[in-house]
Amino acid sequence: MTFTSYVPVPSDVVVLSQAAARPQGLDGATIGIMHNCKKNGRELMSAIADLLCEEFAIKEVVAPVRSEGIMLPSVAQLDDLAAQCDVVLSGLGDCGSCSACSLHVAIDFERRGVPAVAICTKPFLKSSQAMAARQGFEGYRFVMVEHPVSSLGPDEIRERAREALPQVLSILGVDDLTDAAQVDLMLADLGARQAS
Amino acid sequence: MFNQPVVTTADVMEAMELFAEKRWTDGLPIIPPTKERVREFLDVAGRDPDEVILRVSENRREVTVGLAAINAVMAGCLPAYFPVVLAAVEGWADERWGDGDRTYFYISNASTGGGGQLLIVNGPIRQELGINSGVNLYGPGNRANATIGRAMRLIIINALGIAPGVLDHASQGHPGKYSFCIAENEEESPWEPLHVERGFPADTSTVTTFSARGPEPVENRVSGKPEGILYSIADTMSRLGAMMGMSGTTTVVMGPEHAGIIARHGWSKEDVKLFLYENFKRPLADFARAGMVIPPGSPRTVTIGGVDYLRGGRGPEDILLVVAGGNNAGVSSVITQWSHHIPLGEYIITPIAPAATGAARGR
Numbered sequence: 001m002t003f004t005s006y007v008p009v010p011s012d013v014v015v016l017s018q019a020a021a022r023p024q025g026l027d028g029a030t031i032g033i034m035h036n037c038k039k040n041g042r043e044l045m046s047a048i049a050d051l052l053c054e055e056f057a058i059k060e061v062v063a064p065v066r067s068e069g070i071m072l073p074s075v076a077q078l079d080d081l082a083a084q085c086d087v088v089l090s091g092l093g094d095c096g097s098c099s100a101c102s103l104h105v106a107i108d109f110e111r112r113g114v115p116a117v118a119i120c121t122k123p124f125l126k127s128s129q130a131m132a133a134r135q136g137f138e139g140y141r142f143v144m145v146e147h148p149v150s151s152l153g154p155d156e157i158r159e160r161a162r163e164a165l166p167q168v169l170s171i172l173g174v175d176d177l178t179d180a181a182q183v184d185l186m187l188a189d190l191g192a193r194q195a196s
Numbered sequence: 197m198f199n200q201p202v203v204t205t206a207d208v209m210e211a212m213e214l215f216a217e218k219r220w221t222d223g224l225p226i227i228p229p230t231k232e233r234v235r236e237f238l239d240v241a242g243r244d245p246d247e248v249i250l251r252v253s254e255n256r257r258e259v260t261v262g263l264a265a266i267n268a269v270m271a272g273c274l275p276a277y278f279p280v281v282l283a284a285v286e287g288w289a290d291e292r293w294g295d296g297d298r299t300y301f302y303i304s305n306a307s308t309g310g311g312g313q314l315l316i317v318n319g320p321i322r323q324e325l326g327i328n329s330g331v332n333l334y335g336p337g338n339r340a341n342a343t344i345g346r347a348m349r350l351i352i353i354n355a356l357g358i359a360p361g362v363l364d365h366a367s368q369g370h371p372g373k374y375s376f377c378i379a380e381n382e383e384e385s386p387w388e389p390l391h392v393e394r395g396f397p398a399d400t401s402t403v404t405t406f407s408a409r410g411p412e413p414v415e416n417r418v419s420g421k422p423e424g425i426l427y428s429i430a431d432t433m434s435r436l437g438a439m440m441g442m443s444g445t446t447t448v449v450m451g452p453e454h455a456g457i458i459a460r461h462g463w464s465k466e467d468v469k470l471f472l473y474e475n476f477k478r479p480l481a482d483f484a485r486a487g488m489v490i491p492p493g494s495p496r497t498v499t500i501g502g503v504d505y506l507r508g509g510r511g512p513e514d515i516l517l518v519v520a521g522g523n524n525a526g527v528s529s530v531i532t533q534w535s536h537h538i539p540l541g542e543y544i545i546t547p548i549a550p551a552a553t554g555a556a557r558g559r
Contacts (some may be wrong), residue, residue: 004203004231005202005203005211005215005230006230006231006266007203008229008266008350009220009263012257070299070300071254071302071303072254095307096363096364097302100254100302100306104254123365126365127306130362130363131254132255135256141488181348196356
């Protein structure tokens with residue numbers, strides 16, 4: 001005897017997509033920042049951009065753009081920033097919806113041929129991964145920093161930016177990591193996986 | 197022809213275990229959605245099972261009539277309840293939700309804020325289906341309330357894929373995430389019901405959708421005056437943890453005893469809303485003490501008697517007022533919105549279509 005039930009979830013097929021080509025180094029690059037309404041998102045990504053300027057001969061950091069929607073930019077905003085930039089930072093992903101949306105935005109840039117790095121906090125690994133998979137970017141890498149960010153002061157924000165930097169460089173493929181920095185990065189990844 | 201895939205198991209119990217293992221449940225056992233049972237629900241709806249009734253673009257998911265039926269069966273609904281479920285999903289799809297930014301709907305289900313999806317039912321369907329509006333309003337014991345509310349959560353988890361730990365990252369959430377369906381106690385209210393207030397005929401059945409925190413009780417068993425009762429309700433509305441900085445509507449579920457006292461003093465619903473709006477405010481100094489600094493001059497700040505306040509509502513219409521609960525004590529409740537961004541006074545009220553088959557009976 002058998003018993004038959006309908007599957008309660010949709011059987012959609014997610015079309016796998018490809019990320020934009022990685023930049024050939026960051027000297028001469030224009031960096032963009034797309035931030036949502038979350039507190040300290042703009043500040044943290046600006047601090048990361050400052051560190052990139054210390055490491056590389058960055059041509060320009062475009063003034064941070066605040067998404068028109070509460071979490072998502074308009075198509076015009078995406079097109080405009082994509083046209084100006086070689087790399088975009090997207091964030092802040094420090095809650096359930098904004099982490100998923102920060103990935104959504106980063107992937108919107110990847111689809112426009114611009115490599116992007118989403119900045120999220122560690123508790124939201126699963127949400128960020130789930131959104132990336134829904135968008136056809138299973139396994140897409142993004143930055144995870146310690147939570148919280150919204151209650152940090154300026155010095156602490158700079159410290160978070162330093163925590164993010166090796167991941168940003170690795171994701172963009174422009175890292176010339178020393179052995180010690182590689183180990184740091186592996187330990188950060190391991191810590192995040194154990195926490196999830 | 198409904199082409200949804202199926203799973204085969206040895207028996208009912210194995211099906212229930214499979215669904216639990218696949219995390220297709222809310223943690224409670226479900227009724228396995230057989231073809232026959234789902235067919236009954238689709239017949240009541242009289243609609244194409246592949247018809248899309250809600251799209252969530254953020255994570256590229258849709259709710260179809262068929263998926264809604266499957267999950268309503270799983271929740272333990274009777275076929276006659278299905279039109280309420282469909283109307284509620286249509287409420288979620290209402291373009292006014294988000295006031296031009298539909299991401300608010302995604303946020304209401306995914307955010308650490310952890311809101312639930314409240315349903316308020318009005319009209320004759322309450323009697324037809326036995327939807328409770330009285331004693332134990334939020335509590336257990338009523339099949340229609342329990343299962344209709346549950347169907348909504350299963351639709352969010354399974355059809356929309358906004359599941360706990362996956363895309364739903366509520367820090368704590370609240371028990372209304374299991375089921376959160378009430379009806380207005382129109383019979384014991386001294387005023388016109390919510391749907392009539394908003395222009396629907398009394399004999400039209402409607403469901404109001406509202407993404408929300410859990411109910412905050414207001415026990416005031418001693419005040420015999422409108423001002424006293426309403427001041428205690430406004431106080432609960434104005435609690436520091438209510439995120440008053442997010443403009444929006446607050447639902448007040450007033451118990452019939454409170455409503456009766458207030459109405460006997462000649463107060464109308466409008467009088468009530470005005471009083472609540474004026475008293476739904478908190479000194480900025482209180483926020484500062486909690487480390488939640490609100491700069492003077494921010495939207496909805498006002499100075500009264502030399503004290504700077506933040507108002508919680510944009511106007512009296514930001515009070516969504518219904519009368520519900522048992523007429524047995526001076527107990528009301530406040531339900532604060534969570535990411536329920538709507539134009540002022542534009543409560544999301546959706547008419548419930550009658551069952552397509554005359555054979556559907558609710559009891």
